[in-house]
Amino acid sequence: MMRRDECLKVLARHHCGEIVVPAYQAAFEWMAIRPHPLTYLGTGAMGQASSHALGLALGRPDQRVIVLDGDGSLLMNLGSLVTIGAAAPRNLLHFVCENGTYEANGGHPIPGAGRVSFAGLARAAGYRSVHEFADLEDFGARIAAVLKEDGPVFVTLKVVAGDAYPQDFPALHDAEQRRRFRAALAAA
Amino acid sequence: MPADAGRATGGAAVRGSDIIAAVKRCGIGTVVALPDIVTSDGLLWPIARDPALRLVRVCKEDEGVSICAGLSFTGTRSLLLMQHTGLLDSINAIRAVAVEYALPVCMIVGLQGMEPDREPPQSQKYGVRIVEPLLDVMGIDHARLGVRGDEARIAPAFDRAWEVSRPFVFLATRAPE
Numbered sequence: 001m002m003r004r005d006e007c008l009k010v011l012a013r014h015h016c017g018e019i020v021v022p023a024y025q026a027a028f029e030w031m032a033i034r035p036h037p038l039t040y041l042g043t044g045a046m047g048q049a050s051s052h053a054l055g056l057a058l059g060r061p062d063q064r065v066i067v068l069d070g071d072g073s074l075l076m077n078l079g080s081l082v083t084i085g086a087a088a089p090r091n092l093l094h095f096v097c098e099n100g101t102y103e104a105n106g107g108h109p110i111p112g113a114g115r116v117s118f119a120g121l122a123r124a125a126g127y128r129s130v131h132e133f134a135d136l137e138d139f140g141a142r143i144a145a146v147l148k149e150d151g152p153v154f155v156t157l158k159v160v161a162g163d164a165y166p167q168d169f170p171a172l173h174d175a176e177q178r179r180r181f182r183a184a185l186a187a188a
Numbered sequence: 189m190p191a192d193a194g195r196a197t198g199g200a201a202v203r204g205s206d207i208i209a210a211v212k213r214c215g216i217g218t219v220v221a222l223p224d225i226v227t228s229d230g231l232l233w234p235i236a237r238d239p240a241l242r243l244v245r246v247c248k249e250d251e252g253v254s255i256c257a258g259l260s261f262t263g264t265r266s267l268l269l270m271q272h273t274g275l276l277d278s279i280n281a282i283r284a285v286a287v288e289y290a291l292p293v294c295m296i297v298g299l300q301g302m303e304p305d306r307e308p309p310q311s312q313k314y315g316v317r318i319v320e321p322l323l324d325v326m327g328i329d330h331a332r333l334g335v336r337g338d339e340a341r342i343a344p345a346f347d348r349a350w351e352v353s354r355p356f357v358f359l360a361t362r363a364p365e
Contacts, residue, residue: 040258040261042257042285042289043254043285044254044257044281044284044285044288044289045250045254045280045281045283045284045285047250048250048251048253048254048281048285051246051250051251051252051253051254051255051258052254052255052257052258053258054244054251054254054255054258055254055255055256055257055258055259055260055261055262055264055266056258056259056261056262057258058218058242058244058255058258058259058264059258059259059261059262059263059264060262077248077250077251079246079247079248079251080247080251082247083244083245083246083247083251083255086245087244173288173289175289175290178261178289181261182261185261185262186263
């Protein structure tokens with residue numbers, strides 16, 4: 001099992017200006033680990049990150065889009081796997097940080113924790129390539145190649161929470177942040 | 189209360205081809221949709237066959253809200269087409285993404301089960317009756333799309349939605365021909 005923040009630090013070392021759409025806990029950590037104007041924080045309602053990312057990917061096929069989803073979040077929008085599989089954007093990479101809990105809502109277990117295979121669901125939904133990582137060294141060794149694959153790519157990261165990061169909820173919904181993202185994307 | 193409250197519901201039904209032409213006129217090239225029985229034959233099937241429109245079929249309507257939101261950040265105008273049951277199911281996404289984030293999510297929503305001789309707030313069907321009041325409470329601008337000529341309101345309404353960055357809902361009160 002890997003620490004989520006350690007995974008995100010590895011990902012940050014390979015980040016080359018892709019749009020990143022992080023959800024909740026991953027958002028708090030990504031903001032601290034890799035502050036970047038092309039971070040899209042305003043996903044609004046839980047579970048919607050992958051759908052926002054699909055819109056971004058379809059609207060800007062010249063830009064790579066990385067979603068940092070949670071397992072509880074993805075369960076709230078499981079159909080998005082099928083929608084993304086069907087739309088098949090080559091520029092979309094969908095990461096899921098699987099810790100088996102609703103971490104932002106009291107740490108309760110998700111339904112099917114430890115039994116459901118998100119990678120299996122993504123594969124069945126038609127993602128072009130699917131990966132699963134539970135070892136940080138393995139993740140670090142293969143992430144560069146994964147990031148170059150044609151999408152839609154799905155990556156499960158088996159994680160536990162790492163260091164505590166500030167839960168800056170106002171930042172997720174900040175209008176100024178959305179304005180900065182829009183401007184950065186227009187310039188990209 | 190919509191601007192067209194009290195407006196007669198009689199006359200020929202709006203043509204689907206006119207709706208599509210109006211949608212294209214305001215620069216919409218992507219339609220995100222879940223099938224709706226009111227607009228299926230007259231609108232969604234023709235859209236599906238139209239090579240000038242990109243159709244993204246979704247599994248659930250709140251996905252569509254977020255896809256349209258993401259598209260809006262890229263400057264891509266889109267339309268979300270769904271049934272009123274889907275709108276009701278998507279209230280939280282519409283609340284958060286379209287209203288609170290003030291994004292131009294443009295929607296055409298079929299009022300499934302709408303009686304032809306009534307106005308929506310007078311419908312015998314609870315699910316239909318609450319739609320306009322609900323949109324009013326949420327502060328979402330809306331209008332009806334039912335009779336021929338209503339299509340002329342589409343481009344100004346959607347252009348305005350983009351200009352002020354707010355959602356807009358057309359309620360299809362009749363099946364387009």
